[in-house]
Amino acid sequence: MNKILEAKFIGPDIKLFKIDAPKIALKQKAGQFIILRIAENGERIPLTIADSHKEEGWITLIVQGIGATTKALNQLEAGDFVRDLVGPLGQASHIENFGTAVSIGGGVGTAIAYPTAKALKAAGNKVISIIGGRSKQHVILENELAATSDEVYPCTDDGSYGFHGFVTQKLQQLLDSGEKIDFVLAIGPIPMMSAVAEVTRPHGIKTVVSLNPVMVDGTGMCGGCRAYVDGKQVFVCVDGPEFDAHQVDFKILQQRNRTYGIQEQAALEAHMCNIDVVYNEELKNKKIAESI
Amino acid sequence: MAELKTKERMQIPRHDMPEQEPHQRATNFEEVNLGYSIEIAMEEAERCIRCKNPVCVDGCPVSVKIPEFIKMIADGKFDEAAEILKTDNALPAVCGRVCPQEEQCEAVCVLAKKGKPVAIGYLERFAADWQRKHSNLKHAHVQQKTGKKVAIVGGGPAGLSCAGDLIQMGHDVTVFEALHEIGGVLVYGIPEFRLPKEIVRAEVDALHELGVEFVTNYVIGLTETIEELQARFDAIFIGVGAGLPYFLNVPGEHLNGVYSSNEFLTRVNLMKAYDFPNNVTPIYDLKDKNVAVFGGGNTAMDAVRTSKRMGAKRAMICYRRTEKEMPARVEEIKHAKEEGIEFMLLVAPLELVGDDNGVLRAIKLQQMELGEPDSSGRRRPVPIKDAIEEIPVDAVVIAIGNGSNPIISQTTPELIVNKWGNILVDESNMKTNMKGIFAGGDIVTGGATVILAMGAGRTAAKAIDDYLKNPETW
Numbered sequence: 107m108n109k110i111l112e113a114k115f116i117g118p119d120i121k122l123f124k125i126d127a128p129k130i131a132l133k134q135k136a137g138q139f140i141i142l143r144i145a146e147n148g149e150r151i152p153l154t155i156a157d158s159h160k161e162e163g164w165i166t167l168i169v170q171g172i173g174a175t176t177k178a179l180n181q182l183e184a185g186d187f188v189r190d191l192v193g194p195l196g197q198a199s200h201i202e203n204f205g206t207a208v209s210i211g212g213g214v215g216t217a218i219a220y221p222t223a224k225a226l227k228a229a230g231n232k233v234i235s236i237i238g239g240r241s242k243q244h245v246i247l248e249n250e251l252a253a254t255s256d257e258v259y260p261c262t263d264d265g266s267y268g269f270h271g272f273v274t275q276k277l278q279q280l281l282d283s284g285e286k287i288d289f290v291l292a293i294g295p296i297p298m299m300s301a302v303a304e305v306t307r308p309h310g311i312k313t314v315v316s317l318n319p320v321m322v323d324g325t326g327m328c329g330g331c332r333a334y335v336d337g338k339q340v341f342v343c344v345d346g347p348e349f350d351a352h353q354v355d356f357k358i359l360q361q362r363n364r365t366y367g368i369q370e371q372a373a374l375e376a377h378m379c380n381i382d383v384v385y386n387e388e389l390k391n392k393k394i395a396e397s398i
Numbered sequence: 399m400a401e402l403k404t405k406e407r408m409q410i411p412r413h414d415m416p417e418q419e420p421h422q423r424a425t426n427f428e429e430v431n432l433g434y435s436i437e438i439a440m441e442e443a444e445r446c447i448r449c450k451n452p453v454c455v456d457g458c459p460v461s462v463k464i465p466e467f468i469k470m471i472a473d474g475k476f477d478e479a480a481e482i483l484k485t486d487n488a489l490p491a492v493c494g495r496v497c498p499q500e501e502q503c504e505a506v507c508v509l510a511k512k513g514k515p516v517a518i519g520y521l522e523r524f525a526a527d528w529q530r531k532h533s534n535l536k537h538a539h540v541q542q543k544t545g546k547k548v549a550i551v552g553g554g555p556a557g558l559s560c561a562g563d564l565i566q567m568g569h570d571v572t573v574f575e576a577l578h579e580i581g582g583v584l585v586y587g588i589p590e591f592r593l594p595k596e597i598v599r600a601e602v603d604a605l606h607e608l609g610v611e612f613v614t615n616y617v618i619g620l621t622e623t624i625e626e627l628q629a630r631f632d633a634i635f636i637g638v639g640a641g642l643p644y645f646l647n648v649p650g651e652h653l654n655g656v657y658s659s660n661e662f663l664t665r666v667n668l669m670k671a672y673d674f675p676n677n678v679t680p681i682y683d684l685k686d687k688n689v690a691v692f693g694g695g696n697t698a699m700d701a702v703r704t705s706k707r708m709g710a711k712r713a714m715i716c717y718r719r720t721e722k723e724m725p726a727r728v729e730e731i732k733h734a735k736e737e738g739i740e741f742m743l744l745v746a747p748l749e750l751v752g753d754d755n756g757v758l759r760a761i762k763l764q765q766m767e768l769g770e771p772d773s774s775g776r777r778r779p780v781p782i783k784d785a786i787e788e789i790p791v792d793a794v795v796i797a798i799g800n801g802s803n804p805i806i807s808q809t810t811p812e813l814i815v816n817k818w819g820n821i822l823v824d825e826s827n828m829k830t831n832m833k834g835i836f837a838g839g840d841i842v843t844g845g846a847t848v849i850l851a852m853g854a855g856r857t858a859a860k861a862i863d864d865y866l867k868n869p870e871t872w
């Protein structure tokens with residue numbers, strides 16, 4: 107069990123958790139993720155580690171409540187526990203001084219891009235951050251990114267804040283203005299990542315995306331997270347999660363992520379409360395155990 | 399009972415295992431085999447003619463003292479029978495259920511020459527189950543603490559047997575497991591209807607009571623490296639299993655509805671997807687669907703019988719050779735057939751066919767026939783020209799084996815592995831090329847059996863004990 111030290115909403119349905127996980131904090135590198143299970147009857151879901159503190163022994167996760175598990179997770183508060191937490195999983199981001207690096211985050215993808223943007227800055231890059239959201243409240247981590255970037259461009263679909271338009275349009279604008287870009291990191295919804303890949307492709311700019319397939323174990327044991335890169339099968343949890351955007355088959359990724367559409371809906375509608383029941387039961391037992 | 403004469407013993411017919419009716423069990427996840435009653439077990443035990451030179455023992459990979467434990471059952475001393483088993487086999491309740499006895503002890507039992515061998519596996523299971531249910535005796539004797547610390551990497555049968563021996567030798571033992579539950583394949587792979595989780599849990603609890611520490615959700619290589627463990631522990635045993643599923647390498651494996659057996663079985667067993675949505679992990683809804691499983695081993699049988707239990711209308715095994723070559727236990731093949739599993743033999747997959755949305759809808763199979771014997775005398779399957787068949791299916795499970803998981807080797811460059819990623823060891827003591835580091839089980843042999851993994855864990859435990867006492871001689 108890992109204790110939640112802090113929990114706060116930082117956007118609509120987007121919650122930031124600071125979780126006690128000293129071993130993981132000690133090891134975490136930008137780009138890596140954890141797998142957690144809220145309760146005994148819960149599913150295992152992967153979440154990127156947004157930040158960590160070695161000395162204080164915590165990691166942060168930023169969670170958008172979409173499915174049954176993430177919604178249930180977002181109901182937890184400081185003082186609550188998650189049943190299982192394992193990591194850090196996956197390969198760390200490849201960090202070097204490329205020159206000028208653009209970090210693009212769409213929605214909660216911004217949280218995933220944040221640690222890598224920070225590492226790119228520390229490696230000496232000029233870092234330009236582009237943060238996308240539907241509207242102003244969906245733009246997250248602007249202050250944090252401002253502290254580790256040379257330039258930050260918030261973008262909103264509805265024009266309620268910052269640049270009016272998609273992150274790809276902002277990227278195009280930068281390219282058109284003659285900005286010499288050496289590296290692009292794009293993390294967000296699949297259509298966004300695939301669109302960024304098409305913007306950078308003609309310019310031959312090295313572009314990396316972080317993939318988010320369905321996972322079970324996260325250690326290469328099940329093959330459920332397989333994706334196709336440069337025509338070859340990869341297991342995202344051990345070979346990734348970051349890959350060359352120009353070689354990823356986004357269509358297959360999108361299709362595979364739809365595998366459990368029906369079931370997810372059912373879980374969401376009927377039994378979200380069920381996780382709570384088991385969870386609360388477990389918590390109660392734990393509290394009883396602690397009090398004896 | 400008065401001592402029987404050998405001839406009288408040989409006249410007793412072998413006792414079948416009582417089991418759930420096929421049509422009933424094909425709809426539930428409860429154990430198929432129900433176990434011998436006391437009466438049947440004692441009578442079956444009387445069949446053993448107590449050979450002076452018991453060849454069955456040679457047939458057992460860990461040399462269980464077979465006639466001795468069987469005699470105890472015949473004498474009604476079940477606890478003692480279990481104790482004899484445990485001196486050689488750390489998990490008799492598991493092995494009594496999953497060992498391929500027909501290729502090991504029972505294959506060579508002298509009675510097999512004239513009729514049917516003694517039901518050694520069923521008796522092993524009986525003694526172990528009896529002890530678990532009835533005996534409160536705590537037999538394990540923990541020697542005086544040595545103060546030495548051993549890390550066990552992986553909580554499968556190899557790791558558990560190594561841990562069990564080392565704790566009794568007086569060492570401090572910590573097991574690190576990547577998943578959230580201990581047991582390895584025994585909990586994520588082998589289904590409840592063949593090996594109830596409760597049995598594995600009881601074994602793990604017993605080890606815990608003896609003082610073994612279990613750390614779950616801990617991936618060695620990532621959460622902590624082997625090198626870092628070396629600083630905290632006096633010796634390390636690596637038993638991380640195979641755990642990297644092979645795919646068929648035919649077009650269409652990306653389609654929705656295509657699973658590796660590891661994923662399929664993990665979702666159902668470990669994550670209890672059969673009880674969705676009470677358990678949140680989803681799996682394809684197989685009710686009234688058609689499922690094809692590629693492979694002919696225990697894993698394939700487990701997957702196909704699981705799909706039947708999930709409500710599949712047609713559940714098929716697709717295997718490229720004939721039944722004779724199937725590596726699965728004979729009992730699993732028999733049970734599968736009784737449950738209505740279809741066997742498509744001498745077929746090779748050509749393609750998995752999907753619809754426009756990337757959802758699997760059919761498999762294309764190439765019919766094969768046995769060709770001329772090759773230099774090894776084996777008749778290899780060869781394709782029959784133009785004999786290609788398309789079968790509509792909704793799900794495919796690929797159960798053709800595992801490669802070795804690369805996490806440990808990638809993060810421990812000093813450790814020597816072969817070209818398939820298996821850790822190289824000295825088989826007499828399971829030591830690797832790194833001082834104080836031992837390895838055993840599927841990570842060394844490639845996918846094998848529970849008993850071989852356990853035997854390796856034991857061999858390693860003995861060697862580790864010696865290494866801890868006399869490190870300078872190693």
Ligand SMILES: Cc1cc2nc3c(=O)[nH]c(=O)nc-3n(C[C@H](O)[C@H](O)[C@H](O)COP(=O)(O)OP(=O)(O)OC[C@H]3O[C@@H](n4cnc5c(N)ncnc54)[C@H](O)[C@@H]3O)c2cc1C
Nearest residue numbers: 552554555556576582583618639696839840846847848851
């Ligand atoms: C479906 C199925 C059915 C089978 N049926 C039979 C049968 O009927 N009879 C039989 O004899 N054999 C059977 N086998 C084979 C048998 O289960 C294996 O040979 C045996 O489990 C191997 O034991 P092991 O301890 O080496 O590895 P495993 O059982 O694979 O255990 C290894 C453990 O290590 C953990 N691990 C992996 N990497 C790490 C890491 N880096 N850090 C920490 N932990 C890690 C894994 O999560 C796992 O729990 C079957 C196998 C399968 C898959």
Ligand code: SF4
Nearest residue numbers: 446447449454507508
């Ligand atoms: S070979 Fe058969 S009959 Fe002889 S001791 Fe072993 S089990 Fe008994």
Ligand code: FES
Nearest residue numbers: 324326328329343
């Ligand atoms: S999640 Fe199982 S192999 Fe990647």
